Amino acid sequence: MTVEFFGMARELAGAPQLEVGGERMTERELVAALAARCPQLVGPVIDPAALCFVAPNLLLLDGRRAAGDAPFAAADRPCVLFLASGG
């Protein structure tokens, strides 16, 4: 499935989106897949021990729904977003 990147994830990956394998996956499975596919995300964007995104990076489906524990599909359009408060 295609994962859209914003902010630091995009900066580190050097691309606005990335393909990862799997038709359906949970957030933890996506984090693991991204860590393997794009190791430069590990640390600043991905916490490899907890298998989650490091704040302020977060996963939202179609940019507006939290993934929760349930699996999601490519049609859910996963986005790794990034919020920098203030400015």
Add this chain to the structure above:
Amino acid sequence: MSGRFAGPRTVLEIDLTTRRSRRYDLDDADFADALGGVGIAVLLLERYLATRELTRVDPLGPHNPLVFAAGPFAATAVPAANKHALATLSPLTGLLNEGLSSSHWSAALRRCGLAALLIEGTAEGWTTVVLDGERVVFEDAAALIGTTARETTKALRAAWNERALRVCAIGIGGENGVRYAAVENDGRQAGRGGSGAVMGAKRLKAIALRAHGSVRIADPAAAAEFAATLKARTLGPQTAKYRILGTGANMRVLERMGQLPTRNFTASSFAGVESVTPERARETKAEYVELRSGCAGCPVQCEHMYVKRGRDRKSAAASEYESVWAFGPNCGIADLDAVLDAIDRCDRYGLDTISTGGTLAFAMECAQHGLLDRDAFGTPLEFGNGRVLGPAIDAIARRTGPGELLALGVRAAAAAIGGSAPRYALHVKGLELPGYEPRALPTYALGLAVCTRGACHNRAATYDADLRAPGTVRGEAERVRMTIEAEDYALIWDSLVLCKFIRDCFVDFYAEAAALWTAVTGLTLDAGKLRASAQRTWERKRRINARQGWTAADDILPRRLLTPLTDGPYAGSAVDAAELARACASYSAARADLANAAR
């Protein structure tokens, strides 16, 4: 309480009318009560109004004081702490306006032996005040009129033969009483609410500090150890977003989330976003040069400035999200050059970018409805036309043509224009809206409505929780609790004063901040007392506003936000006026309960 406050405790009051000054010391109890920065500035402002029994003070009159209060960690090794607060009554809102600025000026204030500086009265002619150690010097500033804050700084440094002279000054906007004029020091601004217009009304062009002294720290070893730990953290992943990208990275994110306010909040998605996002300027290195800047004593250096290749680097403009949003999506303009030029002009004139952009978006919509002359600036005053930004900002700063009206801000301009104009005036209590969409962010909507400053996004980051979990339905009680927590948290940061961009660098903020405070000041403090301080300062803010005529009926949002969004994933979303009124009432009741519990 133990010990004695180690830092400067003196308040210097200067009366510009009589050219007299006096000094007095704050007690340990004052610092324990209000900490510093915003807390002390608000405390002094309320005391000033209360002892003189002043109510409904004209913000542009002689009885509106300007109160500068240094952060208690300024001039120490604590990183991101060289900041000061500026409290006054806003000519936009008529209510309390407390802002922050950063860098050398705050450290110099403390090194002049001052915790705070209060300026009242009105000078007979344009004046510069110079604090030369303990000496107060009044100088004729007539020759500085018409210059930018940076030019003023340069001229004063030359005149005093002092490269380290620290200057805060107003530009042409403040001189001409633009109600959203800023006060600038060291290239940083206390931007919102029109403090620059207050300074201009006092005919005070600049305040210069020639600092001779040093600042005593209660426990230098403990303070240095903590400062070193914090500095190391500020260079880590917690601030990478600010160091590498800056806040401008929010532009693409909010567009993707379907909540980027566009064309004066008539839409929530901007087709031209890719043309104005600062990230694009970063990515297209062939077109733009990126420069970095930051405040004194801050390792983060968060400011990312851009200038088109081949142009004068002095015209590089900061690409903060709010500024780019105000002239970009909010004016429907997809021309990064025009947006950066508008930001640069505002900085040179000393104008708040959010209010200037908001006022121009309002003007564009008024012109669209035939309420303002579409051709007044020589190029159409309409959404999407980047060419109009420059001449319109020039006219506002100089108060010429329609700029005379637009210099009043959207609320007053709409009242003067009449007809349907108030419908296009996006403000809370007179302060123009920042770049978040309240119809998609219910906790933020409440925080915005009750904010004592008006539509300020920095007095409570209530949008954070909504953005991180969009679509989450929160009950009224939870939103009230989150709003109060966010306000108090921000108030502590603004009183200590620490830059909120390092907030993720604390492991346990309340405990660590209390320990740092004790090491630097010598006064003991714990997490509970920190929180109690925030509640007390909030009460003072509200009492000041009540003196100025605020009532609960003022805690409302503009009518446009009560009508549903028509585009994007939040189409159909609106703020429910009755529900908001109930939440505001619950908020006030909860604040009153906290006040009673503290007594």
